[in-house]
Amino acid sequence: MDLTDAPEDRAFxxxxxxxxxxxxxxxxxxxxGLGGSGKDLEAHDERLEWDRHLARHGWTCIGWPVEHGGRGLSLSQQVIFHEEYARANAPARVNHLGEELLGPTLIAFGTPEQQQRFLPGIRAVEELWCQGYSEPGAGSDLANVQTKARLVSAGSTTQEWVIDGQKVWTSLAQFSEWIFVLARTEPGSQRHHGLSFLLVPTRQEGVEIRGIEQLTGGAEFNEVFFTAARTEADLVVGEPGQGWAVAMGLLGFERGVSTLGQQVGFRRELDALLEVARGNGSLDDPVVRDRLARADVELEVIRLNALRTLSQQGEAEQSVGSASVAKLLWATWHRTLGELAMLVRGTEALTAGPGYDLDPWQRLFLFSRADTIYGGSDEVQRNILAERVLGLPKEARA
Structure with a gap:
């Protein structure tokens, strides 16, 4: 992949x-600088208005095809937008799950009616979405989903899905009007068979959302309980029982171009930590200096690998392997950065402010402990690489 901007890209x-x-x-x-990992509740309403301001000026869904309301920008231009957005220290977006995950999934797998109904609201940031994948017994092992849905009559000529079960670690569900749910719709089915991908309104009597308070003091994650919750029969994406393919397609979009903006954000964090190390003298310690230098080199490797991953889109098995490698690389790097921040700051890092008021470095350390778990744990990513890329024997399962 050519890493230099063409003339039209420099203009963009x-x-x-x-x-x-x-x-x-x-x-x-x-x-x-507001929002982001561990700070998703920070100025949420104000950041929502910023997102809608972006939408009014044509800066949302920039990679979507024009016929679906996007700008149809090239891959290089999408990368440029996310890089410049991060460099400007612009606030974290609140519509990521709709714009970067569900929207592309509906474009790839949805019916024309579903696209017409939901894509405009996502593009305008008028309807927010959350993700109903993980469950208490099906976190990284997504094929163990137990939430159930069944079709029932809702009148003489109509049907509805009735959903019962529980989802967990559902980011920003408290702000979302809709949730996309992976549910088991074929009784007796196991693993990835018999699952369906349903679009479910959250503002109904059968949906209860409970916040989960974390070590950082935030509660962006939630438990979501479905008790005879309902959604229309035609709000299944793809064929009933074939939801695994749709769910995996969505996870492929999760490793998209916005990860380049993430890398720029990581660079900003590392540069800030370097300034702390210079200011308190810890940079004079050869061990600290070596670890900071290693972090700098590793981050550049992660950026180049992300660019390579994007250039391989469409090469199925390579894309699967590259996405897993990328997740392993950035998650481990960011968790290590949190640990390094504690080392650089020394004893100062051990004391919280009044009322457990955490500073940004303490929050980074605590929240980054989850980086190697959420979005597919390190163990699952290694299994994917071993089984689907290297062709090694599958791990024994009970």
Whole structure:
């Protein structure tokens, strides 16, 4: 992949940079750096308004095809947008699950009616979505889903899905109008067979959302309970019983171009930590200096690997392996950065403020402990590489 900007890409980069400079002003300027991992509840309503401002100016869903309301931008231009967005320290987006995950999934697998019904609301940031995958007994082992759904009559000529079960670690469910749910719709089915991908409204009597407070003090994760919750019969994406393929397709979109913006955010965190090390003298310690240098080199490797992954889109098995490698690399790196931040700051890192008021480095350390678990644990990623890429024997399962 050519890492240099073509002339048209340089012009686009200048356009993005200028727009962000012109619009991250006034009330929006106060949002710089807010949100993100471990801080998803921070200024949520204000960041939602910023997202809608982006939508009004054509800066949401930029990679979607034009016929579905997007701008149809090239891969390189999408990368440029996310890089410049991160460099501008613009606030974390609140519509990631709709724009980057569900929208592309509906474009790839949804019916024209589903696309017409949901894509405009996602693009305009008028309907927020959350993800109903993980369960208490089916976290990284997603094929063990036990939430059930059945079709019942809802009138003389209509049917509805009735859903019963529980999802957990559901990010920002408390703000979402809809949830996409992986549910077992064929009684007696096992593993990845007999699952369906359903679109379910959250604002109904049969859906209960409970926040989960974390060590960081935030509660962006939730438990979601379904008790005879309902959704329309035609709100199944793909064929009933074939939801595994749709769910895996969505996870492929999760490793998309926005990861390049993530890398720029990591770079900003590492540079800030270097300044702390210079300021408190810990950079003079050869062990600390070596670890910081190693982190710098590793981050550049992660960035180049992410670019390679994007260039391989469409090569199925390579894409599967590259996505798992990418997750292993960035998750381990970021968790290690949290540990390194504690080392750099020394005893100062051990004391919280009044009322357990954490500083940004303490929050980074605590939240990054989850990086190697959520989004597919390290163990699952290694199994994918071993079984699906290297062709090794499958792990024994009870």
């Amino acid at each position: 980069r200048a356009e993005v940079r200028a727009w962000l400079e012109d619009h991250l002003v006034g009330d929006f300027a106060a949002l710089k």
